[in-house]
Amino acid sequence: MNITRRVAIRNLLIVTAGAAILPSCFQDGASVKLKNIKINRDQEDSVASLTDAIIPKTDTPGAVDIAAHLFVLKMVDDCYTKEEQVTFVKGLEEFNKLTKLKYESNFAELNPVQKKELLTSLEKDEKLPEEIRSFYFSVKDLTILGFTTSQYYLTEVKKYNIIPGKYQGSVPVTNPISEKL
């Protein structure tokens, strides 16, 4: 893919994780309008970096290109119950504390090796506090949901057809691995 096309796609996609995500006007708050949870810029950056670590930008767009972190925050704000929201925010705070304690910096500033180390332990290490792991898996699930239902993914990766055509019940599997974009 050439640069122009990629930039064009990125510009097109910057808000597509949710057409209705409105930029917030509060400088200290998150850059998406939230009604129920309070998230500051540092916390938003942590979520953004985490989504980037979950689905990184490679030679194809990643989570950050579809503003997955804003989608994550919006879904937590609208679709999580009060209790789930409290758990999420608490988990986010503890997550930030953990990176400070362990690496003396925010998640966003960690190097790739450190990020990988931390995510590996989040995935596997059940000794980490439950609320941090629950926060991580919330972010991960919502990032995957936002990414795989984004306009980018459904037009460039797995094409969504609103009119899918006649049902064919017995089609040979010919192309197990898709071409990378």
Added chain:
Amino acid sequence: MSDSTKNRTFDAIVIGSGMSGGWAAKEFCEKGFKTLVLERGRDVKHPIDYPTTYKTPWEFEHRNQLTASLKAENPIISKCYAFREDAQHFFVKDKEHPYVQTKPFDWIRGYQVGGKSLMWARQTQRWSEYDFEGPARDGFAVDWPIRYKDIDPWYSYVEKFAGISGNKDGLAILPDGEFLPPIELNKVENHFKDFVSKNYKDRHVIYGRCAHLTEPKAIHTEQGRGQCLNRNLCQRGCPYGGYFSSNSSTLPWAAKTGNLTLRPHSVVHSVIYDDKKGKATGVKVIDTNTKEEIDYFADVIFVNAGAINTNLILLNSKSNRFENGLANENGLMGKYVAFHNYRVRISAISEDFKGFTTKGDRPNSAYIPRFRNVEKQETNFLRGYASGFYAGRSGKGAQGFGTDLKNQLFSNELGPWYVGSYMMGETIPKESNYVRLDESKKDDWGMPLLNISVDYDDNDEKMILDFVEQMTEMYTKVGFKNIQSNDSKQAPGLDIHEMGGVRMGNDPKTSLLNKWNQLHSCKNVFVTDGACMTSTSTQNPSLTYMALTARAVDFAVKEMKKGGLV
């Protein structure tokens, strides 16, 4: 007669614009009757009032999920499988029409022109002789006053117009109809179909029969409807009229005659009974916008408000002669309510046919007609169940994080075939399963609230065990793996197949309606929606309501030409 009364007088009044009301309207209008159709909800015009029908997944703010506040405010309707971001505007929110639950009952409603015909699941199977004979043979409820031969031509009549896709299977348990080509089954479904037919002489896996235009005929294009494009987004309203709904089919057809008056925002308070004339003269309506009370008059009235609301209206229709509800002389109105038992699903995987997958989408799947207790009683429970059957393949699922996860998300690698079945069990109507008026509480329109008391019984529990046992056996024998069953324990009502309360029967002492769906003691009022059902059988009921409606209108009009409904 004053001008005002004249303007409020019609030849026929139809209460409700859903599945059966739409049919009553079409039939009366075609026969030259000036017909008033009353709908308690707003108007929904085909195809312009389907706001989400062209939306892509990424255009839904919450990707079709419900917000926490919507769920918290609507614990009942949120349980419905079709109540999602894309179609939630077609469902009644819990607060909009409260009711009292003596026992938990998930009452799923659609208050708009078209009613639930907009969001129905569109599966359409005929009843058979076994079903109509059921109550008499097995000694429950009362004998149906009709048999298969009475309704057979009317099934054909409505099938031709609605457009039903299916395969002529030649089964006595599920008679064939007037079919458009069936919708294809897939590799694994066909494999299971063949296996079952070879190994069980009395069990069949068939192409699901559904109200989709797989190959429209002239009668369908004349309605302005086109071919089903397999979008499988039906609950949003189909802009092509690919599936049958009142909005795309019967109502515009009725309107074309010039005889239809459609009045949305009209809650029917009661049917007006004239003691002197000894018949119903009209209906009392409350305009939901102005709360004004208005009477409308007609010679014949069809009550098609949706099973439970039909009970509500008739129970609330009190007069000197009928103190307990219109024509409710035996006190049985509201009783013997039944439904379909959808509690259990079986799921499994097939490790075979890995070299095959499916393409496109479709609005249905395979169907297994009832095979229990068909010719004679053979189990420790009465009646039986039909079952859906479906198979498909989806992506493998993604693990981990980083480029590894991303590669999996980009991969077209498929997981194994998943398969599943859901049960549709016949429940036995009982006097103890009822709806009644709760006079202590009124709704926004001054109507008493309904108190609903409906529950499962021992027969249902035994049937669930048998369903799990039989399906597990068939799945095991065919070689499916990882077989699991799940009993959702869902409350009655969530099946959205509630029936009865104003049942048909031969004897006015034990039933409310005669064999023409006519109230025994008030012959110009007919009930042809789910309320009329004497028993439930296992089939999705809408097709039977359509056929009963067309048959009843034909009868009513013939009688009126002979001299009146007395």
